[in-house]
Amino acid sequence: MASTGRIEIDGKTHDFAVTEGTEGERAIHIEDLRAQTQCITLDPGYKNTGSCESAITFIDGEKGILHHRGYSIEDLASNSSFLEVAYLLIHGELPTQSEYEMFRSGVTIHTMLHEDLKDFFSAFPKDAHPMAVCSAVVAALSTFYPEDLDPNDSEQVMNSAERLIAKFPTIAAYAHKHSIGHPCLYPDNSLSYVENFLTMMFGTPCDEYEVDPVVARAIEMLLILHADHEQNCSTSTVRLVGSSHANLFASISAGINALWGPRHGGANQQVVEMLESIAEEGLTARQFVDRAKDRDDTSRLMGFGHRVYRNYDPRARVIKSSADDVLAKLGVDDKLLEIAIDLERIALEEDYFAERRLYPNVDFYSGVIFKALGIPVQSFTVLFAMGRLPGWIAQWMELHEQEQAIGRPRQIYTGPTSRKYTPIETR
Ligand code: ACO
Numbered sequence: 001m002a003s004t005g006r007i008e009i010d011g012k013t014h015d016f017a018v019t020e021g022t023e024g025e026r027a028i029h030i031e032d033l034r035a036q037t038q039c040i041t042l043d044p045g046y047k048n049t050g051s052c053e054s055a056i057t058f059i060d061g062e063k064g065i066l067h068h069r070g071y072s073i074e075d076l077a078s079n080s081s082f083l084e085v086a087y088l089l090i091h092g093e094l095p096t097q098s099e100y101e102m103f104r105s106g107v108t109i110h111t112m113l114h115e116d117l118k119d120f121f122s123a124f125p126k127d128a129h130p131m132a133v134c135s136a137v138v139a140a141l142s143t144f145y146p147e148d149l150d151p152n153d154s155e156q157v158m159n160s161a162e163r164l165i166a167k168f169p170t171i172a173a174y175a176h177k178h179s180i181g182h183p184c185l186y187p188d189n190s191l192s193y194v195e196n197f198l199t200m201m202f203g204t205p206c207d208e209y210e211v212d213p214v215v216a217r218a219i220e221m222l223l224i225l226h227a228d229h230e231q232n233c234s235t236s237t238v239r240l241v242g243s244s245h246a247n248l249f250a251s252i253s254a255g256i257n258a259l260w261g262p263r264h265g266g267a268n269q270q271v272v273e274m275l276e277s278i279a280e281e282g283l284t285a286r287q288f289v290d291r292a293k294d295r296d297d298t299s300r301l302m303g304f305g306h307r308v309y310r311n312y313d314p315r316a317r318v319i320k321s322s323a324d325d326v327l328a329k330l331g332v333d334d335k336l337l338e339i340a341i342d343l344e345r346i347a348l349e350e351d352y353f354a355e356r357r358l359y360p361n362v363d364f365y366s367g368v369i370f371k372a373l374g375i376p377v378q379s380f381t382v383l384f385a386m387g388r389l390p391g392w393i394a395q396w397m398e399l400h401e402q403e404q405a406i407g408r409p410r411q412i413y414t415g416p417t418s419r420k421y422t423p424i425e426t427r
Contacts, residue, residue: 002017002018003017003018003020003026004016004017004018005017005018005028007028007033007037009037009039012037014033014036014037016028016029016030016032016033017029019053021053021058022058023058023060027050034410040410040412042412046236047307050231051231051236051239051407052231052239052398052399052402052404053402054230054231054395054398055069055092055398056068056069056089056228056230056391056394056395056398057069057089057228057229057230057391058070058230059229059230059308059309061306061308061309061310061311062310062311063311064309064311064312064313064314064317064359065314066229066314066315068085068088068089068227068228069088069089069092069093071088071094072314073224073225073314073315073318074314074318076088076224076227077221077224077225077318080094080224081193081220081224082193082194082220082223082224082227082387083100083103083104083107083165083193084100085224085227085390086103086165086227086389086390087099087100087103089227089228089390089391089393089394090161090390090393090394090397103162106158106162107162107165107166107193108166108189109166109189110162110163110166110167111166111167111169111170111187111189111196112167112170112186112187113167113170113171113174114144116144117137117140117141117144118174118184120136120137120140121133121137121174121175121177121178121184122178124136124178126178126179126181127179128175128178128179129260129378130172130175130176130179130378130379130382131256131257131259131260131266131381131382131385132260133171133175133178134168134171134172134175134256134382134385135253135254135256135257135260136253137171137174137175138164138168138171138249138252138253138256139249139250139253141160141163141164141167141249142247142249142250145159145160145163145249148160148163149247149248149249150247151242151245151246151247151248151400152245152400157248157397157400160247160248160249161248161393161397164248164249164252164389164393165389165390165393168385168386168389169187169193169196169197169200169386170187170200172197172201172379172382172383172385172386173185173197173200173201174200175379175382176201176376176379177200177201179376179378182204183204183205184200185199185200185203185204185205187200191211192216194211194216194219194220194223195211195216197219197386198211198215198216198219199211201375201379202374212330214326214329214330215330215373215374218322218326218369218373219373219383221318221322222319222366222369222370222383222387223383223386223387224387225315225318225319225362225366225387226315226362226366226383226384226386226387226388227387227388227390227391228388228390228391228394228395229388229391230308231395232264232307233258233259233261233263233264234255234256234258234259234264234265234388234392235255235388235391235392235395236258237254237255237257237258238251238252238254238255238258238392238395238396239251239395239396239399239407240407241254241255242396242399242400243399243404243405243406243407244406244407248393248396251392251396252389252392252393252396255385255388255392256385259381259384259385259388260381262302265363265381265384265385265388266381267302267303267361267363268303268362268363268366268367268370268380268381268384269367269377269378269380269381270302270303270363271302271303271340271363271364271366271367271368272336272367272368272370272371272377272380273377274288274299274301274302274303275336275339275340275343275367275368276336278339278343279335279336279339285339285342285343285345285346286346288301288343289301289343289346289347289350292304292347293350293352301343301347301353301358302363302364303340303360303361303363303364303365303367304347304353304358304359304360304361304364305356305358305359305361306359306361309359309361310357310359311357311359312359312360313359313360313361313362313364315361315362316359316360316361316362316364316365319362319365319366319369320360320365322369323337323365323368323369323372324337326369326372326373327369327372330372330373332372334368334371334372336368336371337365337368337372340364340365340368344360344364366380366384367380370383
């Protein structure tokens, strides 16, 4: 039987339909609230606002569960590949062998950048942050493919989606190469997605570059772990921009900018910088945790806390458990990992973190492992964006399939009430 939610305002009751998701989550439909009551809901930061119904990703933040299309993140991280997860997110099902081959070759043929697009990189300062470069170059893709920008044409959208997934590793590698003054290598389509990225990132025209399979598998796993995370800040940005019927490239470029912030994906860079500064200043983990608890100190324990998880982030658990193994295989004895483990242990014993239910999130250990794999610190969030691309694309497509209205929140106005303009000489 359909449930109803009842709201009472000024002694008058109003009934609203209640929707239940497949995992039992419930929501009250308040679309008619203002029409019925002249009230809106006020929820700064959207802490309790559902912006859509979605069949892509399920998170149970209390239990620390993350599923994509029904498959657990642990299952996908151990058994799948990044392109297969991309297919799953975008198409809703795991591909058959032939569907996979078609998708893989559809992506692979687009790995090269237009020669004129390559000129963009040399126009940026050498110390430009690669997230800024990536967002600008992704936005610029819309100038090179004007024939594929109609958000209501599924063939054009798929062309843009494949181009984005294919070209992003090339863009990411070129952003890095430009920053160190090295020539950019062309993609090699005989390599896998991750091998190709690593070769463009670290190879040079002078020497043959051999991809370390341990590094390639670890990057593959990290990309899978970042592939989607329902309605977070950057995904909501992608959806919001997409809801205006802006094209896919423009929407994804906006998502890259949202991800860059230190409270979101930019935290992976911040975590390593925090760990390095703890090591440099010779602080103990306890001293830093005390700082993070102190309201008069602006330091936060980066990589801790999450809007949805009130438990250990399952992605952090996977990364932590593979960090030891990957570092041992690479022969890296990492002081930063030791500091991170110490910080986690001490923080989890503290009432401050327990009361606020703050646990390590995906960024707490990902930076440590990215660093051990040789990824430059400034490119950590770029790797996050590379992983998140299929999620953003799938969410953007779902928004269009659902023919959702333009995203446009309301507000409660708190400024001056109506007043008359006074000429400048009389003010
Ligand atoms: N260190 C110390 N205190 C913290 C931390 C932290 N990392 N995170 C939250 N708190 C405290 C806040 O000061 C606040 O305390 P108060 O109730 O005494 O005022 C309380 O916990 C609630 O924090 P909010 O910021 O209100 O929680 P919100 O859900 O808005 O923010 C966020 C979540 C942004 C992730 C926050 O926990 C944070 O800034 N963490 C550090 C940055 C980080 O790791 N970001 C990556 C998140 S994962 C991702 O986006 C991929």
